[in-house]
Amino acid sequence: MAKNIRIIPRLDIKGPNLVKGIHLEGLRVLGNPEKFARYYYENGADELIYIDVVASLYNRNSLHDIISKAAREIFIPLTVGGGLRTIDDIKEVLRCGADKVSINTAAIKNPGLIKEAALKFGSSTIVVTIEAIKSSDGRYYAYTDNGREHTGVEVLEWAKKAEELGAGEILLTSVDREGTGSGYDIELVKMVAQAVAIPVIASGGPGKPEDIVGVIKDGRADAVAAASILHYGYVVSDGFSMEKHGEGNLEFIKNRKTFGLIKPSSLGEIKSALTANSIMCRQDFASTKGAA
Amino acid sequence: MAKVAIIDYEMGNLFSVERACEHAGLDYFVTSDKKALLASDAAILPGVGAFCDAMASLNKFDLVSPIREFIASGKPFVGICLGMQLLMSESEEFGAHEGIGIFKGGVKKFTTLKTGNYKVPQVGWNSIYPPGGEIGLWRGGRSPLKSISAGEYMYFVHSFCCVPDDESLIHTLTKYEDVEYCSSVSAGNVFACQYHPEKSGVRGLEIYRQWANIINAGGQNE
Numbered sequence: 001m002a003k004n005i006r007i008i009p010r011l012d013i014k015g016p017n018l019v020k021g022i023h024l025e026g027l028r029v030l031g032n033p034e035k036f037a038r039y040y041y042e043n044g045a046d047e048l049i050y051i052d053v054v055a056s057l058y059n060r061n062s063l064h065d066i067i068s069k070a071a072r073e074i075f076i077p078l079t080v081g082g083g084l085r086t087i088d089d090i091k092e093v094l095r096c097g098a099d100k101v102s103i104n105t106a107a108i109k110n111p112g113l114i115k116e117a118a119l120k121f122g123s124s125t126i127v128v129t130i131e132a133i134k135s136s137d138g139r140y141y142a143y144t145d146n147g148r149e150h151t152g153v154e155v156l157e158w159a160k161k162a163e164e165l166g167a168g169e170i171l172l173t174s175v176d177r178e179g180t181g182s183g184y185d186i187e188l189v190k191m192v193a194q195a196v197a198i199p200v201i202a203s204g205g206p207g208k209p210e211d212i213v214g215v216i217k218d219g220r221a222d223a224v225a226a227a228s229i230l231h232y233g234y235v236v237s238d239g240f241s242m243e244k245h246g247e248g249n250l251e252f253i254k255n256r257k258t259f260g261l262i263k264p265s266s267l268g269e270i271k272s273a274l275t276a277n278s279i280m281c282r283q284d285f286a287s288t289k290g291a292a
Numbered sequence: 293m294a295k296v297a298i299i300d301y302e303m304g305n306l307f308s309v310e311r312a313c314e315h316a317g318l319d320y321f322v323t324s325d326k327k328a329l330l331a332s333d334a335a336i337l338p339g340v341g342a343f344c345d346a347m348a349s350l351n352k353f354d355l356v357s358p359i360r361e362f363i364a365s366g367k368p369f370v371g372i373c374l375g376m377q378l379l380m381s382e383s384e385e386f387g388a389h390e391g392i393g394i395f396k397g398g399v400k401k402f403t404t405l406k407t408g409n410y411k412v413p414q415v416g417w418n419s420i421y422p423p424g425g426e427i428g429l430w431r432g433g434r435s436p437l438k439s440i441s442a443g444e445y446m447y448f449v450h451s452f453c454c455v456p457d458d459e460s461l462i463h464t465l466t467k468y469e470d471v472e473y474c475s476s477v478s479a480g481n482v483f484a485c486q487y488h489p490e491k492s493g494v495r496g497l498e499i500y501r502q503w504a505n506i507i508n509a510g511g512q513n514e
Contacts, residue, residue: 002467002468002469002470003410003411003414003416003418003468003469004416004417004418004445005416006415006416006417041493046416046417071307071308071311072311075308075311075312075315075490075491075492075493075494075496075497076447076491076492076493077447077491094305094307095307097307097308097311099305099308099491121304121305122303122304122340122341123413124340124413124415124449125304125305125340168413168415168449169415197411197412198411198413199411199413199415199416222411222415222416223415223416281417282416282417282445283445
């Protein structure tokens with residue numbers, strides 16, 4: 001594979017906080033998203049993804065604040081999603097400094113939104129999120145509203161349609177694996193990544209660096225999103241202080257024993273694992289430290 | 293202080309270009325007005341999207357001739373991404389289209405340069421390096437890449453590549469899926485790059501900073 005694979009921390013946002021759940025539910029507050037984003041930027045993140053997981057209109061302003069702040073000091077691509085329903089919603093987050101937007105629910109309800117948005121803002125700005133759940137018949141179906149609403153739309157068909165309508169990338173989340181640390185759904189990722197010509201970002205499930213290697217080698221992912229593994233990696237790092245991140249419900253972090261299948265890892269550890277497996281990725285990132 | 297025009301012809305989000313200019317201490321303003329452009333001391337042509345739409349948009353704002361005039365005046369000029377491609381004489385994107393024509397050559401799709409089963413657009417980080425490995429040549433001149441090492445990673449999003457007729461214009465090369473292509477050109481007062489320095493972390497900001505030094509010195513790239 002003669003290209004560099006992107007490692008993208010995914011920040012789920014609820015109100016002013018970074019949160020993390022399992023299967024997109026049962027959200028736990030981890031703290032201040034600004035601190036996490038900054039840490040990832042300084043340690044080699046290739047992009048950042050922000051998803052407003054509550055996505056109610058009442059909370060939208062805090063997402064805008066978080067993005068505006070981040071865009072002033074973080075000079076890597078920022079993708080923002082969650083509850084974007086109209087061209088005006090998209091315009092608003094781009095105005096706050098997002099480089100790309102991700103859309104799911106609104107795109108499934110109105111696929112024309114993908115086309116309209118791609119024409120208006122350019123395909124490279126439009127990421128279509130697919131939340132996939134494997135059904136008992138072995139097929140994958142797309143869900144909306146953080147994996148809560150069944151749509152009856154098959155994932156593969158929808159991915160091809162999204163590409164045809166002008167999506168620039170697909171963010172493919174396995175709701176079954178999300179937050180579990182049991183590894184990516186390689187079958188799902190491979191199915192979609194081979195079927196479309198646009199990049200596919202695998203999301204949901206990594207518990208250790210080897211899972212990331214696997215979804216690239218066997219799943220043919222063009223990029224990977226990761227959340228818990230990196231968030232816990234930061235929490236257990238020397239640079240993390242409870243005082244600075246005091247907003248979080250961090251009892252489980254204090255005892256540092258309840259990560260389940262997840263082995264907290266840094267971006268550096270993940271990239272080393274990639275390199276050891278002959279997977280290309282951006283390496284000389286230490287220089288980002290001490291950045292503006 | 294030198295005034296830098298960021299040319300707004302409604303092709304993409306200028307937010308990150310503005311933030312990077314701010315970061316480099318440049319006194320920038322955003323404009324679609326040819327008079328304002330010609331009165332500025334340096335200019336940036338950004339842009340994402342389709343070549344033909346971009347040319348139509350530049351024509352709508354009557355900016356094509358003023359950009360040629362600006363460049364001919366010898367003032368520092370930077371093209372980024374689509375803004376680099378537009379400086380070429382023609383593009384094959386969805387049929388043949390004429391460009392601004394500062395550099396003779398074409399804009400070709402990855403799949404024209406090499407057929408095969410690989411993902412286009414290229415989205416992500418990639419290395420830039422000087423042709424022939426002559427790092428001295430690269431670093432010796434007053435290039436905005438002066439402090440950038442060969443092999444440094446920059447952020448790319450594109451399906452098309454510039455192919456200048458005159459290979460001596462090629463400032464850096466990049467390889468994607470075994471296609472080696474021109475990722476930046478440099479000629480006198482013009483520097484243009486396919487990658488986005490404003491999305492390429494600290495090293496990308498360094499390019500803006502070096503360019504600010506060139507502008508403030510009132511000089512040329514090389």
